[in-house]
Amino acid sequence: MSGTKAKVIMLGAGHGGSDAGATANGVQEKVPNLAVVLKTEKYLEDNFTGHKIVLVRDTDKYVSLPARRDMALRVNPDLYVSFHFDYSSNSNVGGFWTFLHDGPLYGETKEYRKTIHKSIAGYMQTIDVQDRGIRRHNHHITRMIPAPTVLIEYMFISNPREAQLSMNTQVQDQLAKHTAIGIARALKLPKKEQAEKKSHWVVAAKHSEYDAAVEAMAELKRMSPSIEPFVAYERKEPSPIFLVVARELDRLDHANALKNWLRDRGFAASIIPADPGAIVEDKPKPPEPAPPPPDKPEPEPPRKKPEVIRPIGVMIGERMTDHEAWLLKGLRGNKVGSLGRLYPILKDLGIKVTGHGDYVRIHLPVDFQTLREQSEEDK
Numbered sequence: 001m002s003g004t005k006a007k008v009i010m011l012g013a014g015h016g017g018s019d020a021g022a023t024a025n026g027v028q029e030k031v032p033n034l035a036v037v038l039k040t041e042k043y044l045e046d047n048f049t050g051h052k053i054v055l056v057r058d059t060d061k062y063v064s065l066p067a068r069r070d071m072a073l074r075v076n077p078d079l080y081v082s083f084h085f086d087y088s089s090n091s092n093v094g095g096f097w098t099f100l101h102d103g104p105l106y107g108e109t110k111e112y113r114k115t116i117h118k119s120i121a122g123y124m125q126t127i128d129v130q131d132r133g134i135r136r137h138n139h140h141i142t143r144m145i146p147a148p149t150v151l152i153e154y155m156f157i158s159n160p161r162e163a164q165l166s167m168n169t170q171v172q173d174q175l176a177k178h179t180a181i182g183i184a185r186a187l188k189l190p191k192k193e194q195a196e197k198k199s200h201w202v203v204a205a206k207h208s209e210y211d212a213a214v215e216a217m218a219e220l221k222r223m224s225p226s227i228e229p230f231v232a233y234e235r236k237e238p239s240p241i242f243l244v245v246a247r248e249l250d251r252l253d254h255a256n257a258l259k260n261w262l263r264d265r266g267f268a269a270s271i272i273p274a275d276p277g278a279i280v281e282d283k284p285k286p287p288e289p290a291p292p293p294p295d296k297p298e299p300e301p302p303r304k305k306p307e308v309i310r311p312i313g314v315m316i317g318e319r320m321t322d323h324e325a326w327l328l329k330g331l332r333g334n335k336v337g338s339l340g341r342l343y344p345i346l347k348d349l350g351i352k353v354t355g356h357g358d359y360v361r362i363h364l365p366v367d368f369q370t371l372r373e374q375s376e377e378d379k
């Protein structure tokens with residue numbers, strides 16, 4: 001995080017080494033204390049940024065209270081969280097609670113405690129561990145640490161059920177997760193971007209030709225069996241660029257080692273975030289070639305004059321209507337009074353006449369509209 005000072009978080013696993021803490025039901029308190037601390041650290045590292053974590057102990061060793069205080073004086077944490085499991089002589093007693101010093105408090109201790117408590121209490125409800133709330137108490141640690149300090153007693157190991165829960169790794173995972181989320185919320189730690197959690201691609205080479213990329217892939221395979229190369233697109237448009245990825249690796253340090261190994265062998269290797277969607281599954285098809293120009297232009301089929309067949313009913317022996325009259329005028333420039341006169345004209349024009357009886361159909365090979373226009377001109 002640029003511009004913002006990282007929050008320093010001290011995680012103190014209670015007891016350790018020769019100091020087992022409370023012991024009951026085959027559980028030594030120091031053991032789940034440390035397990036939950038380590039898991040909390042990991043959850044914070046994996047999911048949040050903007051922090052620096054200092055562990056009072058990361059192994060089963062004794063760290064005295066004065067030593068913890070000295071460490072805190074050096075580290076100057078923004079928050080100190082003390083991890084414990086509780087004990088009661090009554091094995092029926094159970095539950096979860098958080099403690100603050102019964103005296104003056106540093107800064108936002110109360111708000112921090114409230115946020116962390118709330119986060120853990122939500123999970124405790126799901127496993128039927130009673131929420132005993134918050135207490136003020138004169139614990140040595142909450143008095144001695146010169147920083148906002150919250151002491152958590154997750155469960156009672158003197159309670160057989162809770163002792164069992166305390167050693168269940170899945171329960172420990174959840175306790176750690178909810179403690180970490182509470183701490184992150186209290187200190188307003190930014191969430192890690194999804195990209196930062198992605199695995200890495202170690203890119204050995206780039207090619208604009210797919211076949212060249214495949215060749216480079218084969219070369220890498222020959223170099224070491226631990227290389228698992230594949231080809232991916234860096235981009236598709238306007239012209240493709242192919243990445244030859246030597247291997248996908250989760251851990252950045254492993255990715256760096258492979259990158260350096262490749263560089264030693266002359267590859268311009270680099271590391272990029274993995275992008276599974278960019279993997280080239282099949283040889284990409286070449287772009288569709290433009291259709292070749294035809295040898296000679298296809299001769300245009302002779303445009304057929306549309307044969308407009310427009311039947312016209314004409315009553316035999318009747319005078320023609322004005323309509324028919326101007327039609328025939330158009331055809332012939334003559335007024336025609338009856339069908340008897342019409343027949344020879346039509347015949348001359350090669351116009352087909354079908355039908356008989358009361359009317360005939362005159363099949364005109366030209367557009368009626370043309371005739372109409374002609375007849376209009378003739379007027």
Ligand SMILES: [Zn+2]
Nearest residue numbers: 014021084085
């Ligand atoms: Zn304890």
